[in-house]
Amino acid sequence: MAHTEELQALTKAFSGHGIDEKSLISILGKWEPEERKTFRKGNPHLFTEDERQFEKWNDHQVRLLKHEFVRFKNAVVLWAMHPWERDARLAKEALKKGPQAYGVLVEIGCTRSSEVLLGARRAYHSLFDQSIEEDVASHVHGPERKLLVALLSAYRYEGSKLKDDAAKSDAKKLSIAIKNGHNKAIIEDDEVIRILSTRSKPHIHAVYKHYKEISGNNLDEDLEDLRxxxxxxxxxxxxxxxSKVLDAALRLDVDKNGKKALTRVIVTRADIDMKEIKVEYNELYGVSLSQKIEDTANGNYKDFLLTLIARGG
Structure with missing residues (x-):
């Protein structure tokens, strides 16, 4: 009969993020029919008892496991891609999935340098024979369309110079727009969209500081609109x-779309600011990101993620 430790190890191999291929080979590969039957009976979330007296795979779990088996492959493919192509394909996938994935478009529009964002737009032209702007405009039908098109069209100034008076003025405009949100939804306010989509990041940081001085709250705390x-x-x-996206993706009850964020964030940030993300994650959640991945992910997928986050110290 199968040992309790082996049963537990194999159950974990099928659970979490990715599949522990080594355990499947070393444990499942050597089990006799009765041992495999014990495993099936001991995992009702994976197998259901058929009326004809045999244990059959839960179809839903089989579909989920297919995603887990390809998670390592997808991570490797994304990592090997040129960053421009990667962002273009991530944007296309987000548009296909719909509103629940539009946060990916915000990530691409706001966390890439102007040159990388321009490169992603070029790659989008090449891959899909249309511009990312026109694709967003045709797929996004809600009020967030205008903001997303503006963010993805941006080519922000990346120097350090800024005019503090202009930042104070923008902060006041944002404060007024938020206070008047009951009259005009902020998502439809062209001036707010202009500030957030065209101003340099140092300027937006200064606006953020001045806004708190004016209102007493952080800007993102006062903004109710998710985008x-x-x-x-x-x-x-x-x-x-x-850090917050990663923590949500590492929860045991996260859905398959939420899990994808783990690969996306680690692959896209490994060469950019992963060291700073690791520090922030530890401060927010009291555990290192590497330990959280060690506890949650499995197999080659886990090893690859840990290799990526170790880059740069």
Whole structure:
């Protein structure tokens, strides 16, 4: 009969993020029929008892496991891609999935440099024979369309110079727009969209500071609209934003779309600011990101993620 330790190890191999291929080979590969039957009976979330007296795979679990088996492959493919192609394909996938994935468009529009964002737009032309702007405009039908098109069309100034008076003026405009939100939805306010989509990141940081001086609250705390909240966080505190996305993706009850964020964030940030994200994650959640991945992910997928986050110290 199968040992309790082996049963537990194999159950874990099928659970979490990715599949522990080594355990499947070393344990499942050597089990006799009766041992495999014990495993099936001991995992009712994976197998159901058929009326004809045999244990059959739960179809839903089989579909989920297919995603888990390809998670490592997808991570490797994304990592090997040119960053421009990667962002173009991530944007296309987000548009296909619909509103629940539009945060990815905000990430791309707000956390990439102007040159990388321009490169992603070029790659989108090449891959899909249309511009990312026109694709967003044709797929997004809600009020967030105008903001998303503006963010993805941006080519922000990336120097350090800024005019503090202009930042104070923008902060006042944002404060007034938020206070008048009951009269005009902020998502439809062209002036707010202009500020967030065209101003340099140092300027937006200064606006953020002045806004708190004016209102007593942080700008993202006062913004109720999800897309605007994500936009401000990506522009002003990307390491905090990405830490929160990673934590949500590492929860045991996260759905398959939520799990994809783990691969996306680690692959896209490994060469950019992963060191800072790791520090922020530890401060927010009291555990290292590497330990959380060690506890949650499995197999080659886990090893690859740990290799990526170790880059740069």
């Amino acid at each position: 605007f909240k994500e936009t401000v966080q990506c522009l002003c505190a990307p390491q905090t934003y990405f």
